[in-house]
Amino acid sequence: xxxxxxxPGSVIGILGGGQLGRMLALAAARLGFDVAILxxxxxxxxxxxxxxxxxxxxxxxxxxxxLAELADVITYEFENVPAQAVAMLTExxxxxxxxARALAVAQDRVEEKSFLNKAGVPTVAFAEAHDxxxxxxxxxxxxxxxxxxxxxxxxxxxxxxxxxxxxxxxAALKDLGGxxxxxxxxxxxxxxLSVIAARGxxxxxxxxxxxxxxxxxxxLRRTAAPAKITKKAAEQIERIAHxxxxxxxxxGVIGVELFEIKGGKLLVNEIxxxxxxxxxxxxxxxxxxxxxxxxxxxxxxxxGPTEPHAFVEMTNLLGEEAAxxxxxxxxxxxxxxxxGKREIKPGRKxxxxxxxxxxx
Ligand code: AMP
Numbered sequence: 001x002x003x004x005x006x007x008p009g010s011v012i013g014i015l016g017g018g019q020l021g022r023m024l025a026l027a028a029a030r031l032g033f034d035v036a037i038l039x040x041x042x043x044x045x046x047x048x049x050x051x052x053x054x055x056x057x058x059x060x061x062x063x064x065x066x067l068a069e070l071a072d073v074i075t076y077e078f079e080n081v082p083a084q085a086v087a088m089l090t091e092x093x094x095x096x097x098x099x100a101r102a103l104a105v106a107q108d109r110v111e112e113k114s115f116l117n118k119a120g121v122p123t124v125a126f127a128e129a130h131d132x133x134x135x136x137x138x139x140x141x142x143x144x145x146x147x148x149x150x151x152x153x154x155x156x157x158x159x160x161x162x163x164x165x166x167x168x169x170x171a172a173l174k175d176l177g178g179x180x181x182x183x184x185x186x187x188x189x190x191x192x193l194s195v196i197a198a199r200g201x202x203x204x205x206x207x208x209x210x211x212x213x214x215x216x217x218x219x220l221r222r223t224a225a226p227a228k229i230t231k232k233a234a235e236q237i238e239r240i241a242h243x244x245x246x247x248x249x250x251x252g253v254i255g256v257e258l259f260e261i262k263g264g265k266l267l268v269n270e271i272x273x274x275x276x277x278x279x280x281x282x283x284x285x286x287x288x289x290x291x292x293x294x295x296x297x298x299x300x301x302x303x304g305p306t307e308p309h310a311f312v313e314m315t316n317l318l319g320e321e322a323a324x325x326x327x328x329x330x331x332x333x334x335x336x337x338x339x340g341k342r343e344i345k346p347g348r349k350x351x352x353x354x355x356x357x358x359x360x
Contacts, residue, residue, distance in 0.1 A: 002072040002073060004300025005299060005301050006033070006073060006300060008031060008032025009032060009033070010033055010034075010072040010073075010299065011033065011034045011051070011052070011071045011072050012024075012035050012036070012071060012072070012073060012074075012295060012298065012299065013036045013037075013038065013067045013068075013070065013074035013094075014038070014046065014074070014075055014076070015038050015067075015077065016037075016046070016077035016081075017037045017038075017039025017041060017045060017047050017077075018044065018046065018077060018078070019045050019046075019341075020046075020274060020275050021037055021077040022046040022049055023275070023283075023291045024046070024075070024077060024275060024295060025037070025046050025050045026049055027289070027291035027292040027295050028295045030292065034050075034052065035049075035051055036054065036067055036070045036071050037050045037054065038054045038056065038064070039053070039055065040057050040058065042055045043342065045341055048340060049340075052070055054066055054067055058085045059082045059085045059088070061088060064088045064089055067089075067094075068089055068094040071094065072095065073095045073097060073298050074096045074097075075096070075252060076098070076103070076273070079107055079272060079273050080152075081103060083104060086100045087100070097251040097252050097297070097298040098248070098250050098251055098252045098273045099248070099250070099251070101248060101249075102248045102254075102273040105273075106270075106271055106272060106273045108151050108152055109126075109152075110151050112271060115248075116268050116271075118247075121243055121244060121268050122265070122266070122267050122268070123269070124186070124267055125141070125142050125184070125185040126142065126182050126183060127141045127182070127183050128151070128180065128181070129148065129169065129173055129181045129182070129183050130181070131173075132173070135148075135169035135170050135173050136170070138169065138183035139163065139183060140166065142183050144163060144165050144166050145163060145164045145165075145186060146162075146163050146183045146185060147163070147185075147186060148161045148162075148169070148172045148173065148176060148181050148182070148183050149176075149181060149182050150179045150181055151181055151182055152179070158218065161175055187267055187269070188262065189259035189260055189261055189267075190260050190261065190262055191212055191227075191259075192214070192257065192259060193210045193211065193229070193257075193260055193266075194210065194211055194223070194257045194278040194279075195207060195210045195237050195238075195240070195255075195258070196208040196211075196253060196255055196256075196275075196276055196278070197242075198252065198254070198290075198294065198296075198303055199246075199250045199252070199254075199297065200251065200297050200300070200301075200302065200303045201297070204302070204303050205245055205246075206303040206306045207237075207238050207306060208279065208282055208308075209225060209227070209234070209308050210225070210229060210233075210234065210258075211227050211278050211281060212225065213257070213278050219316070219318070219347065220277050220316055221315065221316055221318075222316070223277075223280070223281050223314040224311075224313050225282075225285060225308070225311070225314070226285075226359075232264065233260070236266055237266060240258070240268060241254075241256060244268075244271060250273075251297055251298060252273070252274070252294050252298050253274065253290050253293050255272040255274065255279060256271050257271075257272075275294050276290070277349075277352075280314050280337070280352050280354065281313075281354055282306075283335070283354060284312060284335040285311070285312035285354065286305075286306055286307065286308050287305040287307050288303075288304025293306070308359060309359070310358065311357040311359050311360070312354050312355065312356055314352055314353070314355075316349055316351075316352050317350050317351040317352055317353060318346075318347050318348065318349060318350065319344055319346045319350065320344060328353050331353075333355050333356050333357065334353050334356075335356065336351065337351050337353070337354070338350065339351050
């Protein structure tokens with residue numbers, strides 16, 4: 001088992017080869033680390049900037065053994081890592097971060113909200129539904145209208161359905177493919193906010209200023225940060241981040257999505273046990289960005305400062321929008337981040353642009 005802090009020259013393993021893995025790998029390289037990527041797709045964005053690349057399924061035992069052999073610590077760029085893969089890595093004696101519990105909690109919306117409430121973090125009212133009878137019970141408990149979501153594997157607004165009347169619950173469950181679901185009360189939110197925070201191996205916590213998020217068709221379009229929020233809201237969000245990180249004995253960066261309700265109440269919608277799209281603004285707006293922060297945390301290094309030095313509007317470049325790079329590259333206030341994806345598909349996250357403005 002590796003001794004922490006890991007010295008430069010150590011190898012950081014990452015499960016997943018998408019843009020988050022790529023930006024983690026670039027940050028790791030800046031600190032003198034090598035990176036090993038395990039990803040089923042060949043020629044992935046992360047593998048192309050990494051020292052080592054293993055192309056195999058996430059639960060392929062030989063691939064996991066190779067990764068464990070190469071890497072001094074293994075982390076993730078997405079939360080839906082098969083539990084079996086995490087168990088295998090643990091059996092192989094690999095150091096993994098964040099821990100298996102954080103992944104398990106974030107993989108299941110019922111587990112997630114139950115965990116949050118137990119940790120003293122408020123959410124919308126919710127109930128589980130797995131068949132017609134439990135769906136009817138859930139609707140009786142939560143009330144109509146309600147939002148039904150699959151418990152697992154939902155992302156970017158996929159696997160969700162509004163249920164206008166209690167009578168429609170069984171049909172909605174069927175529409176979602178019959179998979180176990182969560183039934184949520186509607187959050188009558190004014191704004192969607194998120195906070196990126198990190199916890200080190202020694203329990204030290206660093207929290208970034210929250211951002212304000214705008215989604216289109218369930219996909220993040222823009223984050224503006226630091227969000228204009230009251231001191232009270234900022235303190236409350238900071239407290240929520242601490243409660244979540246400490247309750248999970250977490251190591252690494254976490255993304256926490258929140259609803260701001262009328263009257264200033266804050267509810268947590270979901271947690272992502274990884275670097276997060278709503279934290280991309282930190283690359284050009286903060287002293288140490290979320291990617292370096294995550295590498296620092298998992299490598300057992302001290303966390304870096306999170307102070308903002310600019311107001312940033314982060315805009316995702318979806319599909320063909322990335323073809324606009326010559327114009328974006330010519331904007332003096334814009335910092336362009338492109339993921340090197342070979343194929344443009346409609347709606348695919350191809351890059352993002354951080355537009356910098358002076359802090360108030
Ligand atoms: P999620 O997949 O949970 O991140 O949800 C995707 C988006 O759906 C969120 O960003 C919100 O805009 C919306 N949403 C999720 N849960 C609720 C809820 N309980 N009430 C109202 N809107 C919601």
